[in-house]
Amino acid sequence: MNSTYQADAFGPIELRSDGEHLVGTAPAGGPCQRPVAEQILTGDFQGNVFLGELTLCQTGDTCTPSRSFPVMLVYNVEERALGGVVKLEDSCDSPALPKNRMLVLRATEQGAALTPTLTPASAQAPEQRQAQAPVPPPSGGAAQIAAQRRLEPLDVAATLKLGQSMLASQNAIGASQQFQLVLSQEKEKNNAWALTGMGVSHYLRKQQPEALKYLEQARSVGPGPARAEAWFWMACVKRAAQETRVAQEALRRAVTEGWSPPEGNALVERELQQFAKEGTVYEAQLKQARGRKRVQGRDPQGAGSASP
Structure with a gap:
């Protein structure tokens, strides 16, 4: 093209x-x-x-x-x-x-006379609108378009795993693409792991308002482990913004919800080191979190799953 x-x-x-x-x-x-x-x-x-x-x-x-x-x-x-x-x-x-x-x-070279099939639902014929169930668009309408094109079913767990792997290597754009794919699925529009992933992707790109928006949504819809993960990254965003009191409370909430650092994750380790550089402010929470071992062998699942 x-x-x-x-x-x-x-x-x-x-x-x-x-x-x-x-x-x-x-x-x-x-x-x-x-x-x-x-x-x-x-x-x-x-x-x-x-x-x-x-x-x-x-x-x-x-x-x-x-x-x-x-x-x-x-x-x-x-x-x-x-x-x-x-x-x-x-x-x-x-x-x-x-x-x-x-x-x-x-x-x-196609000229302006062409009428593309990619039109908003409001511009479609009545019989077309009746044939297509409305899809609430979690990413500005992308899910609706994808549904109209009848895309193949998405392997949610594999897509989340790939997105998280990209996050660990600090590939924020690539990771956000994977999480967008998950959120574009009607049944996954409130997938807390994907929402958290989007929040972290924006955080890595220094887009704090967008990061907080996704993390707050993940925190409100996620099961325990996903909610804890959202709290941890919210603490990271607030620490970077030098809002120490809010960051300290968010980190305390993450630990209270059961958060612990995943093994071998360089990005998380980088954030923990940033917390440690602040002196004794976060010392108690870091000690408690590092004293746990995260459950291994279970990958993030679709919406509603409690699996970390």
Whole structure:
């Protein structure tokens, strides 16, 4: 799909693929008034599903002017159209997107007359809407699109395991793609392990508000072990923000819920060392946590599982 693609409000973007990997470069100017040409799309295909990040400008009183968003887009081979819904920050808009935030990029040589099949449910014929049960979109509509394309069932446990392995190696973008896949499944939209994974991915990218949002959700829906994991990472986020009192309480809650460090996890060990550098503030909680051994041999399961 090496070509120039375009959407009405979005403007042109040059897409270049290398195997399953895809990058998109937008020229200077456009609705986001870029000073120079910039790579704004990057990620990988899994079949006809693209998982990656899209950089967009935003408008709104409390909105980040420009930031990257995780996206799940579906490619229509016949129409050479790549589309999906982009989830911006709450109460924010982007001049590069329509109000429904549906982005549909089409190869420019196809012309504007094509009507892509990747349309919001509201634009479908009544009989189509009746045939498709509404899917609450946990990631800005991506789950709805994936369901419409009838993707193969996802191995949730294996996907979570891969995402956690990527987190351990500090591959935040790759990990978030795996957790997004889990959360895009209707039955897994409240999977606490995937929500925590998304929170940690944002934390590694220094996106604290987004990290806390996912961790708070995981804490509220997860069973005991998953809730403890969310508390631990919330403590890490608050420690990095130098909110010592809140971090101390979150770490205490993690330990009270039964959290203990997994063996051989370099990322967790790095965080524990950061806590230790703070002196005696976290000493009691760290000693208690390190004194336990995490149950081995059981991987995270789907929503509702209590297995760590």
